[in-house]
Amino acid sequence: MKEQLLAIQQNALAALERAEDLASLDEVRVRFLGKKGEITAVLRTMGQLPAEERPAFGQAANQVRSLIEEKIKAAAAGLEKKKLQKRLESETIDVTVPGRAPEFGHAHPLTKVLDEVKDVFVGMGFTIAEGPEVELSEYDFTRLNIPEGHTVREWTDTFYITEDERVHLRCQTSPVQVRVMEKTTPPIRIISPGRVYRKDEVDATHSPMFHQMEGLVVDKGITMGDLKGTLNALVHKLYGDDLKTRFRPHHFPFTEPSCEMDVQCFVCRGQGCRVCKGEGWVEVLGAGMVHPKVLAGCGIDPEVYSGFAFGLGLDRMTMLRYNINDLRLLFENDLRFIGQF
């Protein structure tokens, strides 16, 4: 029976050698030390021994049991250590690996130009006014002295929403200013940038959606001199103090008198080049003194107040500014193009 104990001890130690994880260690424990394990089985047969040999045998069996228990503990500790080692190795962070550079975006060229223009006007005390893109014909046409039957009101020129000809996509941002005039006692100093819509075929200079910015000043004693001074300040801030401007007579239904402003070409500075098509001048905006009928229609007494207004195409400004020759490039959002600004 002593031999049996020794065999158990050897088998147990050999099994422990082979155990590669905690689960197999537990199998060893059950097989040798468990209630139905091999040591228990041997102890059950102890009754066959002469009484005087039993204590020594019991002691020997307990020693084997303790030895196996200890070895299992040691093996478990070893396995835990190995497991931790593996985790530490597999989860190592190599802090010397170069970082991935983040890709920075930037404002769209149109937004940059708009921001510059806004800054100039905000610096002169203007505030920014916004309004709906789906407008009432009342605000976009009637109040602006554009009578029924005028060509811009036609279905071929303007995007109506339904059969109802009282509602359409605005074709200018003037209705924003009408809404402000209606609610405000002068002085008024606002700019209104935003999207506008006209039924134009797409080409290098036309798009059914484009960006406009209008401006409006109404107060006592406002004159054409204020108009010229304000718009000259814009040009000088944007393109430099040396550029001259010129104002040519024009016609708009909502202003009287009306004019268009040209600026000396900011590429060749008046010499004539590709951008100004050899002219030396570039047309940049339309403007005029607010028509008395428009003031009156918005509840402002034209006998007391006067005002000037202007409108400029932001897309065209952007194209001129960055020497872009096709409007469509601004709207296609091809990163190879956008990334250049």
Ligand code: 2NL
């Ligand atoms: C152009 C011309 C212009 C206005 C817009 C305006 C607005 C009100 C009253 C009077 Cl509420 N006028 N706006 C005036 C003159 C010209 O735009 O060529 N835009 C691209």
